[in-house]
Amino acid sequence: MLSISRVRKNAQALAVATCTTLMLASTPAWAQDAAAADPNPGALTITGSLDFLNQYMFRGIQQNNTGFATWPAFDLGLAAYSGDGGLKSASINFGTWNSLHSGNTGSDGPSGKLWYESDFYATLGLGFGGGTSFSTTYTAYTSPNSGFTTVKEIMFKFALDDSGKLGKAAVKPYIAIAQEFDTDIATGQADGGANAGTYMEIGFAPGYYGISKASIAFPIKIGMSLSDYYENPLTGEDSTFGFFSIAGIVTAPLGPTTSFGAWNIHGGVEYQALGDTTEFFNGGESNQVIWSIGLGFSY
Amino acid sequence: MQRSRTAVQWLSVCALTVLVSAATASPARAQGSTDPNPGALTLSGGFDFANAYFFRGIFQDDTGVVMWPYGDLGFALHSGDGALKSVSLNIGTWNSLHTGDAGSNGPSGKLWYESDFYAGASFGFGKSTTVGVTYTVYTSPNQMFGTVKELSFKVAVDDTGLLGAAALKPYALLAQELDGQADGGANEGTYLEFGIGPGFSLSKMSVTVPVKVGLSLSDYYEGISGDETFGFLSVAGVVTVPFTSAPTRFGSWNIHGGVEFLMLGDRNEAVFGDSSHVIGSIGIGLSY
Numbered sequence: 001m002l003s004i005s006r007v008r009k010n011a012q013a014l015a016v017a018t019c020t021t022l023m024l025a026s027t028p029a030w031a032q033d034a035a036a037a038d039p040n041p042g043a044l045t046i047t048g049s050l051d052f053l054n055q056y057m058f059r060g061i062q063q064n065n066t067g068f069a070t071w072p073a074f075d076l077g078l079a080a081y082s083g084d085g086g087l088k089s090a091s092i093n094f095g096t097w098n099s100l101h102s103g104n105t106g107s108d109g110p111s112g113k114l115w116y117e118s119d120f121y122a123t124l125g126l127g128f129g130g131g132t133s134f135s136t137t138y139t140a141y142t143s144p145n146s147g148f149t150t151v152k153e154i155m156f157k158f159a160l161d162d163s164g165k166l167g168k169a170a171v172k173p174y175i176a177i178a179q180e181f182d183t184d185i186a187t188g189q190a191d192g193g194a195n196a197g198t199y200m201e202i203g204f205a206p207g208y209y210g211i212s213k214a215s216i217a218f219p220i221k222i223g224m225s226l227s228d229y230y231e232n233p234l235t236g237e238d239s240t241f242g243f244f245s246i247a248g249i250v251t252a253p254l255g256p257t258t259s260f261g262a263w264n265i266h267g268g269v270e271y272q273a274l275g276d277t278t279e280f281f282n283g284g285e286s287n288q289v290i291w292s293i294g295l296g297f298s299y
Numbered sequence: 300m301q302r303s304r305t306a307v308q309w310l311s312v313c314a315l316t317v318l319v320s321a322a323t324a325s326p327a328r329a330q331g332s333t334d335p336n337p338g339a340l341t342l343s344g345g346f347d348f349a350n351a352y353f354f355r356g357i358f359q360d361d362t363g364v365v366m367w368p369y370g371d372l373g374f375a376l377h378s379g380d381g382a383l384k385s386v387s388l389n390i391g392t393w394n395s396l397h398t399g400d401a402g403s404n405g406p407s408g409k410l411w412y413e414s415d416f417y418a419g420a421s422f423g424f425g426k427s428t429t430v431g432v433t434y435t436v437y438t439s440p441n442q443m444f445g446t447v448k449e450l451s452f453k454v455a456v457d458d459t460g461l462l463g464a465a466a467l468k469p470y471a472l473l474a475q476e477l478d479g480q481a482d483g484g485a486n487e488g489t490y491l492e493f494g495i496g497p498g499f500s501l502s503k504m505s506v507t508v509p510v511k512v513g514l515s516l517s518d519y520y521e522g523i524s525g526d527e528t529f530g531f532l533s534v535a536g537v538v539t540v541p542f543t544s545a546p547t548r549f550g551s552w553n554i555h556g557g558v559e560f561l562m563l564g565d566r567n568e569a570v571f572g573d574s575s576h577v578i579g580s581i582g583i584g585l586s587y
Contacts, residue, residue: 039336039337039338039339039340040335040336040337040338040340041335041336041337042335042336042548042549042550042587043335043547043548043549044335044336044342044548044549044550044587046340046342046372074370076342078549079548115438115440118414118440142411142440144411144414144438144440146442150409258339259337259338259339259340260338260339260340260374261338261340299338299340
């Protein structure tokens with residue numbers, strides 16, 4: 001699945017390049033197993049993706065302004081528990097998300113190195129009745145080419161899947177609060193500011209399916225600082241409003257589920273309206289358009 | 300893992316142990332013990348701890364704790380009864396985290412010393428012979444060495460069918476550096492490794508005794524007196540204990556540990572300051 005603008009933690013998964021898909025598609029095994037129902041009935045789920053973007057904005061904060069970004073991601077999920085009580089399910093996910101830059105913060109920048117960001121995360125997800133879920137995620141955001149200092153964060157997310165009540169009109173709302181920790185001045189913070197920040201995001205993800213086998217989603221979200229998350233580098237003033245984002249994402253399956261899992265191609269366009277601090281980081285531009293295309297798989 | 304970086308295989312990460320314990324203790328686990336993953340993708344991985352890290356006999360670090368998280372995703376592309384028995388594709392990553400001089404306690408102040416990515420294809424033929432080709436990029440996130448790109452070829456024979464418990468499982472590995480160098484020398488090197496991996500199984504564990512020798516065919520072990528052919532000899536003992544007797548819904552997990560004895564060539568001895576070293580390790584592994 002495409003995760004434009006990095007609410008990546010829960011989402012993604014790994015990347016295998018286009019050539020891999022082509023190789024798979026050309027093998028006899030691919031054809032032989034076209035009718036395979038569920039190749040992986042066990043308790044582990046592997047997901048992955050490889051996306052290409054013209055711009056990388058992390059919660060509204062610009063990360064590059066030349067070249068393009070490539071996002072390989074991989075996620076391993078463990079379905080630890082399922083039941084009929086108050087707690088319906090428990091899962092553990094861990095994975096990695098990466099951003100490779102060809103532009104000014106990557107291979108064309110001072111470091112001369114492509115690998116701008118590598119994140120590691122672990123999530124404990126709990127599912128309850130009525131489609132509600134609560135998850136806790138620890139993430140370490142690191143920069144192999146020293147483009148920024150390591151940011152450590154704990155995030156809590158409450159989500160509601162209202163598909164059961166609203167069907168195709170479901171909006172799937174969520175709210176997430178993230179706290180940076182282990183920081184110092186200009187160290188360990190997404191904004192490079194003076195104090196550890198507290199971030200809040202509210203979003204919706206309405207979608208439609210069955211459009212000639214493709215699905216389309218329209219994620220909408222707003223990112224805000226509850227405390228010191230969007231500190232202005234010049235004034236030090238914290239800006240509450242970080243960004244507003246609306247996107248359209250089309251996902252088309254690459255054939256049926258086979259013994260290699262379910263593969264898809266996806267692409268989309270995202271529009272971001274920025275707050276004062278994020279506008280400053282964006283070179284004075286108050287908005288940004290991001291396009292992306294990628295491959296994904298789930299197994 | 301490719302990159303026979305050590306004959307020894309290693310042990311467990313506390314966090315993963317907790318995670319696995321929690322997972323295997325859940326009701327879901329008891330529900331099934333048949334193959335949880337009959338599809339064409341295979342996941343393997345692990346997290347090991349070691350007291351030192353030598354890459355093909357070249358000293359990297361022996362201070363603090365060395366941790367090796369790794370993961371591999373395999374695609375079984377073909378299997379058949381013809382001359383070509385199987386074709387598989389593997390991609391993966393191998394990492395080395397250091398608390399000592401090469402990591403968080405060193406000049407970089409950063410833990411993540413090495414991160415490798417590889418992609419390889421393997422072809423199985425008759426008489427249990429396998430030929431593989433692998434492209435690997437060795438990178439250092441904490442900038443302690445320059446990126447090395449390498450292409451390697453490996454031929455392996457599983458002689459278990461002929462020799463049974465006395466099988467040696469010999470292999471030969473030839474690697475050519477394309478850009479960057481493991482020895483930090485003047486020229487890209489060519490590396491040759493021969494090894495065997497005899498082993499046996501006991502009631503609830505398996506033991507392997509990998510032996511290997513690393514050689515420079517050209518400029519792989521460059522020192523002050525030029526290139527040295529002999530890089531290292533390694534003999535190890537590795538014990539692997541599975542968590543369960545059969546795969547669970549979470550796959551097959553194991554705990555493993557071992558000891559490796561390294562005897563170094565003159566060039567590697569000069570860099571390390573000693574002619575030999577003993578490496579201990581312990582780790583947790585997953586196959587799904």
